[in-house]
Amino acid sequence: MQADGIDAFLEMQAAERGAALNTLAAYARDLADMTAVLHAGGVTARTAGEADLRAYLAGLAGQGLAARTQARRLSCLKQYFLFLAREGMRPDNPAALLEAPRLDTPLPRFLSEGEVEALLAACAPEPDATPARQRRLQVARAALEMLYASGLRISELLALPRRALDAAPGMMLVRGKGGRERMVPMSARAREAARALMEADAARRSPFLFPGRGVARPMTRQGFDRILHDVALRAGLDPARLSPHVLRHSFATHLLAHGADLRALQVLLGHADIATTQIYTHVMLDRLREAVADHHPLSHAGELEVG
Structure with missing residues (x-):
């Protein structure tokens, strides 16, 4: 066993927590980096105090590492020093009170209302479209109408059974994360598009509203992504800006x-x-900013700047 207990820690992660090989490799790199820095300062993992670990983390920030990378390193250190304390390799856990750097939450990407309308309009087939082309665009229209009308996750949409629309009028039963069920409203346009697809697919006898190539299984995420890519191009939108989650955000x-x-x-x-x-x-x-700018008496006089 290494004096710093790293091998034992990695063995525990693999045996008791089923850590993936990539995770174990990342932990090994992070801990090797930390111990090298500690040793350069004359301390080891068994003798380091909270101040030593804070100095190490400050050094990561000084190297310009992203806050998310720093947070991942700290998570590894917390687990490692907790392991050392529990195994009696040191009397305390110097990482217990360390806090991760604040992570900036990126704003969700979304389309404008006009872009959504253009996307839906692009689902109309050409007059000379082949039957296969017509059905592909029919799938696109039903899926996009339902995603935008309800904010469904793509996994929820593709798993919908044909009977999903048989719930209360104007509503649809959805099974979400953790198997939790919820009722969501469904617009008349979305219901119309879904029922048109069901009629077109009646001969397929699939239990799913969006069947895959094998009708016993639903459409795959990759299959839907290809359809979405094509419709984005038809609508004049950059496909890189578009995903099912962007529609949920929209x-x-x-x-x-x-x-x-x-x-x-x-x-x-x-x-x-x-x-x-x-x-x-x-x-x-x-x-709120618009409300103040539009209605506050001083904003019209140019004496109140909002923004």
Whole structure:
């Protein structure tokens, strides 16, 4: 066993936690880097104190490592020093009180309302389209209408059974993360597109609303991505800007922009925690700024700058 207990720690991660080879390799690199820095300062993992670890983490920041990389390194250190303390290799855990750097939460990417309409309009087939082409665009229209009308995750959409539309009028039953079921409203346009696809696919006798090449299984994510790529090009949009999650973000962003409540949005999106939904509050902040700019008496006189 290494004096610093790294081998034992990695063995524990593999045996008890089933850590992947890539994870173990990353842990080994992180711990080798830390011990080298500690040894250069005359201490070891068994003798290092909290101040030594803080100095090491400060050095990572000084090297320009991204906050996310620093946070990953700290996670490794916390697990490692907890292991040393539990195994009696040192009397305490000097990493217990260390805090990860604050991670900036990127704003969600979304389409404008005009871009969404262009995307949906691009699902109309050409007059001379082949039957295969017509069905491909019919799949695209049903999927895009439903994603934008309900904010579904792509995994939820592709797993929908044909009977999903048989719920209460105007609603659809969705099984989300962790097997949690929820009812989501479905627009008349989306229901119409879905039922048109069901009629076109009646002969396939698939249990899924969006069947794959083998009708016993749903369409794959890769198959849908190819359809989305084609429709984006037809709509004059950069396919790199478009994904099912961008449509989900567009649904949420546009709802809030038109006055929806954050709690209602949480239920519609199937978020277990309101904190997850709060990434969309940038829209609410924009609306508040606009409200002040439009209605505050000083803003019209040029004496109140908002922004």
